[in-house]
Amino acid sequence: MVDKSEKVVWLVRLGFAARGLVYMLLGYLALTARKSDVDDGAGDIFRVLHTIPAGSLVLALASAGLTGYAIYRLSAAVFDIERKGSSAKGVMLRIGYFASALVHCAMAWTAAKIASGARDAGEDQSADMAASVLDVPFGEALLGIVGVGLAVAAVFQAKTAITAHFMRNVSSRAPAATCWIGRAGHAARAVVMGLIGWSLLRTAWFGRSSEVVSLGGAINDLREMNTAFLLIAAGLLLFGVFSLITARYRVIPDPAPASRRMGRFTF
Structure with a gap:
C-alpha cells in the first residue's frame, strides 16, 4: 500500500526523474551511437552512468527511484x-x-x-527470462497477459498523445511547452511499447522465447525506417524531458480512499 507521506511522495517523484534520465539517455544514444550501443536498452544506459564519477551512487538513486515508480504503478493497478x-x-x-x-x-x-559491479549486469536477457516463464505452468498465458498489458498501454499512450489527456495530472504551474513535449514523447513511447507488447504476444502464441525484443531491440528494429526512426528516437528523448518536468509538477493522487479498501481486491 502506498501511504501519502512526504517520503513516499518524494520517492514517486524520484521515480519520475529516474524514468526521465533513462529515456533522455536512451533517445540520445539512439540518435548518436551505433546500433550495438543500444542493443540492451536500459542496460546500456546504466553502464554509461556507471562510468561517470560517483556512478555507483547515481545508479543506486536511479534504482531506488525506478523501484518507487514501479510501486506507484503497481498500486495504481491493484488499489x-x-x-x-x-x-x-x-x-x-x-x-x-x-x-x-x-x-x-x-x-x-x-x-x-550494475551498481554492485555484476559482470553480466545489463546484458539483454529478455529471451532467457521469457524461456524461464514459458517453462512454468500457464507461462504462455502469463506472457500473453503482460503482452496485452503493454499493447493496451501503447494504444492509450497513442491516444493521449493526440488528446493530451496527461495534462490533467500536471500542475498548471508547469512550463508552457510541457504539453507539446509530452505529446511527442507519448507518441514515440507508444510505438516502442507496442513493439515490445507484440513480441510478447508472439512469444506466448508460438512458445518461442526468441520472439521477445527488449527496449533496445525494439528501437533497433526501427532503424531501417530512417526519418521515422529519427523522429521516434527524438521523441523518446523528449519523453525523458517530459518525465523530468512531471517529477516536479505531477499531481500525485491521494491513495487514502483506496487504503481503506485494503481488505477488498478491487481490480
Missing part, C-alpha cells in the same frame, strides 16, 4: 489510486499499469546489479 474504476476501460488501463510496474521493476534490478 486503483488513479481512480480508473472497474469498467472494461478501467481494467485494461490497470493491466497496463501492472505491465509498466514489471518493466520498471526490471530496470531497477538492472541498475542495482
Whole structure:
C-alpha cells in the first residue's frame, strides 16, 4: 500500500526523474551511437552512468527511484489510486499499469546489479527470462497477459498523445511547452511499447522465447525506417524531458480512499 507521506511522495517523484534520465539517455544514444550501443536498452544506459564519477551512487538513486515508480504503478493497478474504476476501460488501463510496474521493476534490478559491479549486469536477457516463464505452468498465458498489458498501454499512450489527456495530472504551474513535449514523447513511447507488447504476444502464441525484443531491440528494429526512426528516437528523448518536468509538477493522487479498501481486491 502506498501511504501519502512526504517520503513516499518524494520517492514517486524520484521515480519520475529516474524514468526521465533513462529515456533522455536512451533517445540520445539512439540518435548518436551505433546500433550495438543500444542493443540492451536500459542496460546500456546504466553502464554509461556507471562510468561517470560517483556512478555507483547515481545508479543506486536511479534504482531506488525506478523501484518507487514501479510501486506507484503497481498500486495504481491493484488499489486503483488513479481512480480508473472497474469498467472494461478501467481494467485494461490497470493491466497496463501492472505491465509498466514489471518493466520498471526490471530496470531497477538492472541498475542495482550494475551498481554492485555484476559482470553480466545489463546484458539483454529478455529471451532467457521469457524461456524461464514459458517453462512454468500457464507461462504462455502469463506472457500473453503482460503482452496485452503493454499493447493496451501503447494504444492509450497513442491516444493521449493526440488528446493530451496527461495534462490533467500536471500542475498548471508547469512550463508552457510541457504539453507539446509530452505529446511527442507519448507518441514515440507508444510505438516502442507496442513493439515490445507484440513480441510478447508472439512469444506466448508460438512458445518461442526468441520472439521477445527488449527496449533496445525494439528501437533497433526501427532503424531501417530512417526519418521515422529519427523522429521516434527524438521523441523518446523528449519523453525523458517530459518525465523530468512531471517529477516536479505531477499531481500525485491521494491513495487514502483506496487504503481503506485494503481488505477488498478491487481490480
